[in-house]
Amino acid sequence: MSQQAETLDIERIRADFPILEREFDGTQLVYLDNAATTQTPEPVVETITEYYRKYNANVHRGIHQLSQEASIAYEEAHDRVAEFIGAAGREEIVFTKNTTESVNLVAYAWGLNELGPGDEVVLTEMEHHASLVTWQQIAKRTGATCKYIPITDEGRLDMEAAEELITDDTEMVSVVHVSNTLGTINPVSELAAIAHDHDSYVFVDAAQSVPNRPVDVAEIDADFLAFSGHKMAGPTGIGVLYGKEHILEGMEPYLYGGEMILKVTFEDSKWNELPWKYEAGTPVICQGIALAKACDYLDEIGMENIEQHESELAEYAYDRLTAEGDVEVYGPPGDDRGGLVAFNLESVHAHDLSSILNDSAVAIRAGDHCTQPLHDVLGTAASARASFYIYNTKAEIDKLIEAVDDARQLFA
Amino acid sequence: MSQQAETLDIERIRADFPILEREFDGTQLVYLDNAATTQTPEPVVETITEYYRKYNANVHRGIHQLSQEASIAYEEAHDRVAEFIGAAGREEIVFTKNTTESVNLVAYAWGLNELGPGDEVVLTEMEHHASLVTWQQIAKRTGATCKYIPITDEGRLDMEAAEELITDDTEMVSVVHVSNTLGTINPVSELAAIAHDHDSYVFVDAAQSVPNRPVDVAEIDADFLAFSGHKMAGPTGIGVLYGKEHILEGMEPYLYGGEMILKVTFEDSKWNELPWKYEAGTPVICQGIALAKACDYLDEIGMENIEQHESELAEYAYDRLTAEGDVEVYGPPGDDRGGLVAFNLESVHAHDLSSILNDSAVAIRAGDHCTQPLHDVLGTAASARASFYIYNTKAEIDKLIEAVDDARQLFA
Amino acid sequence: MGLGADMYRQQILDHYKNPRNYGELEDADIEHVGENPMCGDTIKMFVKLADDGVTIEYVSFVGDGCAISQASASMLSKELQGRSLESVEAMDRDDIVEMLGVELSPMRIKCAVLAEKVVQDAIAIHNGEIEIDETTTE
Amino acid sequence: MGLGADMYRQQILDHYKNPRNYGELEDADIEHVGENPMCGDTIKMFVKLADDGVTIEYVSFVGDGCAISQASASMLSKELQGRSLESVEAMDRDDIVEMLGVELSPMRIKCAVLAEKVVQDAIAIHNGEIEIDETTTE
Ligand SMILES: Cc1ncc(COP(=O)(O)O)c(C=O)c1O
Ligand SMILES: Cc1ncc(COP(=O)(O)O)c(C=O)c1O
Numbered sequence A, B: 001m002s003q004q005a006e007t008l009d010i011e012r013i014r015a016d017f018p019i020l021e022r023e024f025d026g027t028q029l030v031y032l033d034n035a036a037t038t039q040t041p042e043p044v045v046e047t048i049t050e051y052y053r054k055y056n057a058n059v060h061r062g063i064h065q066l067s068q069e070a071s072i073a074y075e076e077a078h079d080r081v082a083e084f085i086g087a088a089g090r091e092e093i094v095f096t097k098n099t100t101e102s103v104n105l106v107a108y109a110w111g112l113n114e115l116g117p118g119d120e121v122v123l124t125e126m127e128h129h130a131s132l133v134t135w136q137q138i139a140k141r142t143g144a145t146c147k148y149i150p151i152t153d154e155g156r157l158d159m160e161a162a163e164e165l166i167t168d169d170t171e172m173v174s175v176v177h178v179s180n181t182l183g184t185i186n187p188v189s190e191l192a193a194i195a196h197d198h199d200s201y202v203f204v205d206a207a208q209s210v211p212n213r214p215v216d217v218a219e220i221d222a223d224f225l226a227f228s229g230h231k232m233a234g235p236t237g238i239g240v241l242y243g244k245e246h247i248l249e250g251m252e253p254y255l256y257g258g259e260m261i262l263k264v265t266f267e268d269s270k271w272n273e274l275p276w277k278y279e280a281g282t283p284v285i286c287q288g289i290a291l292a293k294a295c296d297y298l299d300e301i302g303m304e305n306i307e308q309h310e311s312e313l314a315e316y317a318y319d320r321l322t323a324e325g326d327v328e329v330y331g332p333p334g335d336d337r338g339g340l341v342a343f344n345l346e347s348v349h350a351h352d353l354s355s356i357l358n359d360s361a362v363a364i365r366a367g368d369h370c371t372q373p374l375h376d377v378l379g380t381a382a383s384a385r386a387s388f389y390i391y392n393t394k395a396e397i398d399k400l401i402e403a404v405d406d407a408r409q410l411f412a
Numbered sequence C, D: 001m002g003l004g005a006d007m008y009r010q011q012i013l014d015h016y017k018n019p020r021n022y023g024e025l026e027d028a029d030i031e032h033v034g035e036n037p038m039c040g041d042t043i044k045m046f047v048k049l050a051d052d053g054v055t056i057e058y059v060s061f062v063g064d065g066c067a068i069s070q071a072s073a074s075m076l077s078k079e080l081q082g083r084s085l086e087s088v089e090a091m092d093r094d095d096i097v098e099m100l101g102v103e104l105s106p107m108r109i110k111c112a113v114l115a116e117k118v119v120q121d122a123i124a125i126h127n128g129e130i131e132i133d134e135t136t137t138e
Helices: A010-014 A042-055 A065-084 A099-114 A129-142 A159-165 A188-197 A245-250 A285-301 A303-322 A350-359 A372-378 A394-410 B010-014 B042-055 B065-084 B099-114 B129-142 B159-165 B188-197 B245-250 B285-301 B303-322 B350-359 B372-378 B394-410 C010-017 C067-080 C085-089 C093-100 C106-126 D010-017 D067-080 D085-089 D093-100 D106-126
Strands: A093-096 A120-124 A145-149 A170-176 A201-205 A224-228 A239-243 A261-264 A269-271 A327-329 A340-345 A365-367 A383-387 B093-096 B120-124 B145-149 B170-176 B201-205 B224-228 B239-243 B261-264 B269-271 B327-329 B340-345 B365-367 B383-387 C030-036 C041-049 C056-064 D030-036 D041-049 D056-064
Touching (some): A065 A093, A065 A285, A065 D106, A099 A129, A129 A201, A159 A188, A239 A245, A285 A303, A340 A394, A350 A365, A350 A394, A350 C067, A372 B261, B042 B285, B099 B170, B099 B239, B145 B159, B303 B394, B340 B394, C041 C067, C056 C067, C056 C106, C067 C093, C067 C106, C085 C106, C093 C106, D030 D106, D085 D106, D093 D106
Antiparallel strands (some): A093 A239, A340 A383, B327 B340
C-alpha cells in the first residue's frame, strides 16, 4: 500500500526515539497521538540529563560558576526560541508551563485590566478549550462579550462572517492556527489584518502549527502567539508566549514574586525588564534549555520538510480511511490539512475504537480533544483522532487501517 | 576542624550526585547554594529519562497504553506528595510550576474574589518576594491592606505583635515556615491557631522547610502550604500547592482551559474535580512523577536525619564564621536555625565575596535573596548566604571559611 | 494482534447491540439522567418500585454512548430487578466490573460505572439525601 | 585556588579603597542617581560642564556598593574629564570592560556598567531626551 519514497529519512529519525521500539504483547507500538504530545528525541533527553548532571543551578543572580552557566543557557534558550519563530529577540519570548498558561497570562495581564462592557472578544467555533474557556470566563468577569466565527461545511472558517463579526468593538481576536480536531489551516495573516484594521489585537494559538510547519510571527503580524514544548519534541512543563515587545512592555504583570521585580519595599514594587517581568519565581530552567534543543533538532530536519511529510501522511490517512464509505472524517479534504485526521466509524463509538486499536498497539486519541463546542457543531460527542509526527510512516497508517477494520468486523 | 561523625552516610549520598565531582581549574566544586536550588540525585534523573524513553504521553483521557501508564504515574505522584506532607489525598495536592505560582494561585482564585476594603492580609517582615509582592499587589487591586509582623533583634517573629496584628479583620495570614535569609524556624502552628481564632486562613510558605525537615500539614493545621521541587532534590518546573479539600472545593478556578473542565459550551463551563480543577492544560507530567521520586529518595534518608544534619552544619558554619569577630550573621543563634547562614564580612561586599569564593570553587549566593524589605530592616542591601543540603560536609564548610579568609586578606 | 477480545467479550457486544429493558418508563417512581461529558456517554435510568416502596420491581434505561457504557446499563437493568434500594446504594465499582466480566483499563472504568452512578444518585434524590438535576462524572 | 586575582587586580582594589573624585559637587551642571537594586549598588554622579556646554570639565561621584561598581565609578570619573557629551553617550559596555582591564563574569558586568549608565542617563536628561528621576538597572 505504502510504497512511495518518504520526504524524511525516517529510519534515522526513529533511531532517536527509543520509545517507538516498545512492544505490547509482542506488537510494536504505533504512536499516532502526536497532537496530544509528541515523543522526545534522545538529543533533547540528553540535554536534560546533562543539565542535571553538570550545571543545575538557580539562574539570574548567582555569581558562582554553575549559576552563570545555567543563566546563560536559560537566557540563550529565549534567543533560540525567538529565532525559531521569527521574533525580534528574547524580550518577546516568555516561558510559561504550557500553551494554556500563555493564553491565561494575556487574559489576566491584559484582558482583566482592559476589557469591559461593550468590548468584544472574537473567537472561532474551532477554538481549543485553552482559549475558548479562558476568554469566555475573563469576558464574564469583565462584562465583555465573546463571539464565535462559524465554520463552513468543509470545516473552514467562514471568512465573510469573520469580516462581519470583527468590528471596532473587537478588542481581541483569538484564533487557532491549525485546528487540533479539524486539521484546518486557518488564514491567520488575513485575520490579523482584519483585526488590525479595527485596532484589535490578535492572539494566535499555534500549539498545532509551530511543531510542524514554518511559523513566522512577523509574517503573520501576530500580536501574541502561543505554543507548547511537549507537542514539538520538547519536554513537558514548558510553553511559550510570544508578544510584541511594545505590547508586553505596556501590560501589567501577571504572576508576582521573585525574579520579576527590580525593587520591592513593604509598600510597593517595581517590575523587571522583559521578558523576566512575566517569569515570576524560579523559572522552568531545564525545560527552557531542553526546548531550545528541540528547536535545533527540528530545524536540522527542516520545518518545510516536516510540513510536507505531515501533509503526505494526512492525505494518505484521509484517503484510506474514507475508502470504505462508513467513516466520516471531520474537516477539509485530505490534500489541504495539518497532520491529523479526526473521524468516526459509523458502527463503533470512538472510545471503543480506541480500546480495540490499543489491542493492536495502535495509539490514537478518542474523545472531545478539548473542543467540546466544536463537537456540538459537528453533531457528535466524541471522535477518534490519529495525528502524525516526524517519525510516523505510511506503513504505520496501514496498521491503523487494519486495526480499524478489525473493529468494524467485531461490531458488525 | 571537622572531625565529628556525620548523621548521614554522606559518601553514599554524594555518589548519587555526579555534579558534585565537577572541578573548576582543578578545584572541586563546593556547592553551598542549596536554598536557591538543590542538586538532583541520579534516581530522580533516571526517573526523568525513563519517562521520556518508555511512557511519555498526555494524561487523563488517553485510552491507549502509554497514556494509561503516564496517567497512573502522574495521578499517583499526587498521592505520594500528599503522603509526604501528611495531606489527606490527591484532592488536596495541586501541581504548579513553583512555590511562587502556588501563592499566586490562591491570591488570584481566592484573594481577588474574596478580599476587599477593610480586609487585612498579615505577612511577616521576613517574607520572600513570592508571598510579599503577590499579596501586596492583590491587596492593592482589591483595596485590602497588608500588615507585617515585625522581627525581634534576634531575627524571630515578634509573637506579641503578631497577636495584636491578627484581628477579626484579618482574612489571610501568610507566613514563611523557615526564613531563606535568617534561617529562623517560625512557630507556624501557633500562628495558625491565632489566625483560626479570628476566622482567618493561614498560608504557609514551606519552600525552605519541606525539603529538609518533617512537615505535616495536619499538625500545623495549615489551610494552604506551598513548596518547590527544585529545592528538594526534584526537577525544575514543578511546585506544589496544598489546600484543605473543602477550601479548594469552594474556590473559583484560577487558570482556565483543557483538563480543568467537565463540560464546555459556547456560553459557559463546568469545572472538573479536585485537584484537576486547578491544573489547566497539559500538566507538568514528567516533573510531577520525578517529584514523587524525590520524595522517595528523601524519605529513604529520613527527614529527621536530614533535619539533624542541616542543624549540625548550620551551627558549625555559624560558629566558625563568627569566630573572627568581623562577620555579622543574620538571624537566630547557631543552635536554633535552618540549614543556612546569611552573613556579611565587614570589609568585603557580598558580591565581591561571592566572586572571590567562586575562584576557590565555593558556590554561595550573594544578593537580597528575594527578601529586599527584610534586608532594609537588617540595614544592608545584600548579604552572602551559604546553605546546606544532604550532601554537604563540615570539610566543605572548612573550605568556605578558608576562602572567606582569602577575601579578608585581599581586601585588608 | 488481538481483536479487542478481552474487553469486548460476546456478552458485552450482545448487550450493546441488543440492549435489554431499553426505553422510557411512563410510570416510573424514580428517573434520573447522567452523563460523562468527556466521553459523550449519556444514560437515563427509570425505576419502578414494588408496593413496599423499597424494592425495585423493574428498571429501564435509554442512552447513547460507547459499548461499555451502554452494555453496562443494559446488564445493570436486569441485575437490579427485585433488589432492595439499600443494597443498590451499597454497590461499588467492583460489583460493576464483576458484572461485566471483563478487565477494564482505568480510563474505561468511567464508562462502565456511569449507569450505576445514575441509579445510585436517583435513589439518593428519591430518599431526599441529595438535590441535583443531573449526574456528571469525570 | 586563586585569590580572586583576575577580577580584583591591584588597580581595582586601589580605586575601591581610595576612590578618586569622591564627593558631592555643589555647582554641578548635571547630577543624577542610579541603583542596581538587586545588588544594592548605588551611584550618584555629578558633572560640571565647560563653558561650551558640551564638554565635560569635571566629574565626581558618591556611592555605595561592591568593589566593581565603586571602582568603575572612580575610574570613569577620571576617564570622562575633557570628553564631549556626545562621545560619552556613545560609550558601551565594552569601553567599561576595557577601562577596568579585567575579565568580568556576566553577572558582574551589571555592577561594572552602573556608573556609565548613570552618566549617560544624566546626559540624556540634560538634553531633554528622557525624563526619569532615577536610573534603575537590572
Ligand atoms: C522562602 C521561600 N519562599 C518562596 C520561594 C520561591 O520559590 P520558587 O522560586 O521556586 O517559586 C523561595 C525560593 O526562592 C523561598 O526561599
Ligand atoms: C490547538 C491547541 N491549543 C491549545 C492546546 C493546549 O496546549 P497545552 O495543553 O499544552 O496547554 C492544545 C493541545 O492540547 C491544542 O491542540
